[in-house]
Amino acid sequence: MDRPLETLYDPRNGDLALKVSDFQVDREGETATRTNYFTVDWLQAGQGRVWADMASHPYSAPALLFFVPYQYRRMVPDQPTRGVRLQFHANFLCIETYHEEVGCNGILFNDVYGVPIVALDERHAREVDELVGQIRRELNEGGLAHSEILLSYLKVFLIRATRLKREQQGATDAVRSGRLPPELEALRDLIETNYRALHAPAEYADLLGTDPKSLGKLVKTHLHKTLTELIRERILKHAKWELLHTLKPVKQVAHELGYSDELYFSRLFKRATGQSPLGFREYETVIRGGSNLSMTSSLSSIPASPAPPDNTIKPASK
Numbered sequence: 001m002d003r004p005l006e007t008l009y010d011p012r013n014g015d016l017a018l019k020v021s022d023f024q025v026d027r028e029g030e031t032a033t034r035t036n037y038f039t040v041d042w043l044q045a046g047q048g049r050v051w052a053d054m055a056s057h058p059y060s061a062p063a064l065l066f067f068v069p070y071q072y073r074r075m076v077p078d079q080p081t082r083g084v085r086l087q088f089h090a091n092f093l094c095i096e097t098y099h100e101e102v103g104c105n106g107i108l109f110n111d112v113y114g115v116p117i118v119a120l121d122e123r124h125a126r127e128v129d130e131l132v133g134q135i136r137r138e139l140n141e142g143g144l145a146h147s148e149i150l151l152s153y154l155k156v157f158l159i160r161a162t163r164l165k166r167e168q169q170g171a172t173d174a175v176r177s178g179r180l181p182p183e184l185e186a187l188r189d190l191i192e193t194n195y196r197a198l199h200a201p202a203e204y205a206d207l208l209g210t211d212p213k214s215l216g217k218l219v220k221t222h223l224h225k226t227l228t229e230l231i232r233e234r235i236l237k238h239a240k241w242e243l244l245h246t247l248k249p250v251k252q253v254a255h256e257l258g259y260s261d262e263l264y265f266s267r268l269f270k271r272a273t274g275q276s277p278l279g280f281r282e283y284e285t286v287i288r289g290g291s292n293l294s295m296t297s298s299l300s301s302i303p304a305s306p307a308p309p310d311n312t313i314k315p316a317s318k
Contacts, residue, residue, distance in 0.1 A: 017092035018150060020136045023085045029076035034274050036287070037087040038095060038109060039073070040161075041065040042128055046081025050074070050117075053233070053272070055225035057115050062125040064118040064161055066108045068095075070240075070273040070280070084132050086157075091288055092147075093154055096241065104158045107165055112233040113180065113188050113223065118165045131157045183208065183218055195234045197258050201227040236272050239265075243281040244292050250277045 019037075025046070032051070043061040050059050051074045052067060059065060061081065067073050069090070075081060090096075095105045108118070120128060135153045138146065180188065190198075190207055198204065204227070205212040216227040223230060235257055242253045254265035254277075269277045285292060 018086075018088045018135075018139070018154070020084060020086050020132065020139060022082070024080065024082040025075050025077050026080050027077055030074050032072060032074040034070050034072055035067075035087070036069045036284075037089055038069060038093075039065075039067040040086040040108075040157075041067075041075075041083055042086065042132055043081060043083040044125075044129075045083070046077050046079045048075065048077035048079065048081060050076075052116050053225075054229050055115075055223065057117055057224050059117055060119075062120040062122075062128075064120065064128065066116040066118075066161075068109050070275065072274075084136075086132065086135065088154065089287075090284075090292070093151060094292070096245070104162045107162050108158060110237055112230060112237060113184075114169070115224065118161055119168065120164075124164060127160065128157075131160065180222060181218065183210075183215070184222060187215065187219070191231060191234050195231060195238070196256060199231060199235070199258060201231065204231070232268065232272065236269065239269060239277070240273075240280070243277055244284055247293060250281075253277065 023041070029048075041064065043059060043063045043065065045061050047060040048058075049056050050065055051057075051072065053072045059075075061083070095109050107114075108116075131153065135150060135157070138150050138153065186208060187204060190204055194204075194207075201212045201216060205215045208215060212227065219225065219227045219230055225233075239253055239257060242248055242256070243250070248256075250266065251262045254260075254262045257265065259265040259268075266277055269275075269280070273280060275283065
């Protein structure tokens with residue numbers, strides 16, 4: 001799991017903030033990778049299993065797969081799989097910043113209680129193909145308001161996918177009920193309330209009046225991960241937010257999440273992301289030019305990135 005980061009975007013190198021590319025994976029599967037991109041795979045043919053960190057999910061085309069930066073991912077097809085891979089960095093569209101407008105944070109991305117897959121019927125597959133085609137054509141052709149048009153296309157794409165996933169979950173825009181068995185709904189609520197203090201599966205099983213083995217089996221059946229992994233994903237989601245968007249010391253972030261041992265917390269974080277907490281913060285802050293930080297008093301110490309070349313898609317203003 002401790003694999004090097006595949007750095008697909010770095011404005012210091014003049015890299016693109018948005019990419020669209022065709023891909024094909026044979027039965028041997030992909031090499032496991034982590035990237036600093038958000039990734040959406042538009043699967044046009046094939047079926048198999050895909051790993052998102054330690055969770056393994058079955059997939060069958062046509063479908064959309066969603067992955068967050070620093071997440072371990074690997075696709076192993078039962079049938080050769082092909083499609084289009086859309087990748088974008090937070091400099092182009094920050095999911096956390098736009099979560100209320102686009103609505104995909106916690107639905108398509110960063111949903112620790114769901115699966116990162118949206119199944120498509122024939123009609124929706126045609127719609128996705130058209131939207132991806134529009135993004136690809138704009139990338140190739142360029143012109144007036146290039147970044148703004150690309151950003152609009154990407155938002156529409158994510159909004160469409162978010163609506164579709166909500167429909168598949170049996171949820172409305174305001175209510176997320178019906179997507180999990182009642183026991184897991186209760187577990188989700190308990191984790192959301194207690195993840196800063198309670199880290200052990202047995203503690204949640206006790207609160208629910210069941211045993212860890214039965215609760216863990218239920219989580220594995222519906223979420224394709226262990227109960228320990230589910231709890232840790234929620235903890236790490238919070239940790240990444242604090243490291244990205246505040247200047248709190250790592251020790252303070254660890255303490256707020258119930259870890260008195262900063263070194264233990266740092267090891268846990270590195271196993272999950274491939275980066276130490278401090279390395280994660282420093283790298284992303286430099287890459288984003290400090291725009292991720294809500295506390296701006298210390299930004300003078302952050303080196304500015306050089307201007308990208310003319311053919312680079314520059315991050316749209318927020």
